[in-house]
Amino acid sequence: MNRLIIVSNRLPFALDSAGTDLWTVTPAVGGLVSAVEPVLRERGGTWIGWPGIAGKIPQGPLAEATRDAGYNVVPVALSETERDEFYYGYSNEVIWPLFHDLQNFCNFEPAYWPAYKQVNERYADAIIRNAQPDDFIWVHDYHLMYVAQALRERSTSRNRLALTFFLHIPFPPYDIFAKLPQQRRLLHALLQFDLLGFQTRRDVRNFLQCVRRVMPGTKVLSRGDTHVIRFEKRKIRIGHFPIGIDFDSFENGAKSEAVTQRSQRLRASFPDCQLMLGSDRLDYSKGIPERLRAFRDALERYPEMRSRVVLIQIVVPSRVEIPRYHEFKGRIDRLVGDINGRFSTSTWVPVQYHFRGLDREDLLAHYRACDIAFLTPLKDGMNLVAKEYCACRTDEDGALILSQFAGAAEQLKPDALLVNPYDVEQMADTIVKAFRMSPAERTVRMKRMRRMVRKENVFWWVDSFLKAGATLGGRSSRAFEKRRGSATLQSVKA
Ligand code: F6P
Helix, strand or coil: CCCEEEEEEECCEEEEECCCCCEEEEECCCHHHHHHHHHHHHHCCEEEEECCCECCCCHHHHHHHHCCCCCEEEECCECHHHHHHHHHHHHHHHHHHHHCCCHHHCCCCCCHHHHHHHHHHHHHHHHHHHCCCCCEEEEECHHHCCHHHHHHHCCCHHHHCCEEEECCCCCCCHHHHCCCCCHHHHHHHHCCCCEEEECCHHHHHHHHHHHHHHCCCCEEEEECCEEEEEECCEEEEEEECCCCCCHHHHHHHHHCHHHHHHHHHHHHCCCCCEEEEEEEECCHHHCHHHHHHHHHHHHHHCHHHCCCEEEEEEEECCCCCCHHHHHHHHHHHHHHHHHHHHHCCCCCCCEEEECCCCCHHHHHHHHHHCCEEEECCCCECCCHHHHHHHHHCCCCCCEEEEECCECHHHHHCCCCEEECCCCHHHHHHHHHHHHHCCHHHHHHHHHHHHHHHHHCCHHHHHHHHHHHHHCHHHCCHHHHCCCCCCCCCCCCCC
């Protein structure tokens, strides 16, 4: 089997200084890490990425953090300026908001683009140093869209490697993408990959529309879900590959004795109440204020809900150094305070709010114990929390309220209750619908969702992507025959 080389901004853990010569290692949060980690654990390979600290990387703590990984880890160092301009800057103040249709949140600071290119070039150098001709190079996500171009600009034999890319976040429609000052340069860079994977058909459609509009004359050949772009005498394949989760690992974890006990304890703390769960990274794209406003509206308009429903909202700290994220936390805090101040009684507090990540057992216990999952991103590449919730509902109970703008809606839509996160009243009505839904209907819906999440799991995702890439550059499709194992998932956060 060819070696798999994963290249992403994040390694699956972050190092942090806790004083002179003292370091902490924490699992990284986010969909990318939680999906890719079990795959590399199962198949082995190399992961090239950044360990989350600016400046020199301490070798001892790094060796400690990667000792039992089961794959090689190649760290890429960023200076403080690069962290600020590449990671916080271009990646998270330009691409992230723009690709989530929130162009008003963008800071199109010109200095960010050279930093983005410079760091992508460093990743290209790391690939050149570590890859062999037969390796499968798989670059991930919006931080590294320039890597293939940087590799091709380096005139070594390595630039004949087949290069593949997967975008974990959405790709915006043309009218939004057109705001990006570097729109042409970015598309040109993306077209240096040989295979481009997106989460959904919607993202593929948007991408192709942008190519047609920004680069007129570029040939796009489409047949059904297969698309090929002819560009600079090369063929680039485009496809959608909805990312999944390690279903078995979630299901088995949820059935364990420890999780069963924790979920029973959780349930017992809220007698006579239905529990509704929201779980997100701290991010303005997740629709948390909209969700809280919908819950407030439901409590106002439907008094039967009072003392009968509790919303457990978990917010995992993320990118707090970016001012907008910090301000956003203030908004959530105020809304939670407002709802609890207005509706609490001596025996009932409507919103249970945790601003921290839960450990794995606790998270699984929450999935098992909560009657309703309420996930309302304004836009989301996939939203793996929705899939994790289904995988953990081993009792086949539980209702899922899901934003129609989450990638997962494309797969779960017949059975999830889809909502428009901008429509607070519709969301409030949907909470009530979920609250009143009969156990029989919940089971029918949950069974079907579980079937889908089980089938289109993370190994299915990786196999379909590798198969699509298997024939690039004359590769043999046998090179990526499946190897199943007992993958374990260590860091799970949405
Ligand atoms: O899944 C989307 C994603 O942006 C990942 O690429 C990223 O690793 C994760 O969310 C968490 O964000 P960050 O790496 O900025 O902490």
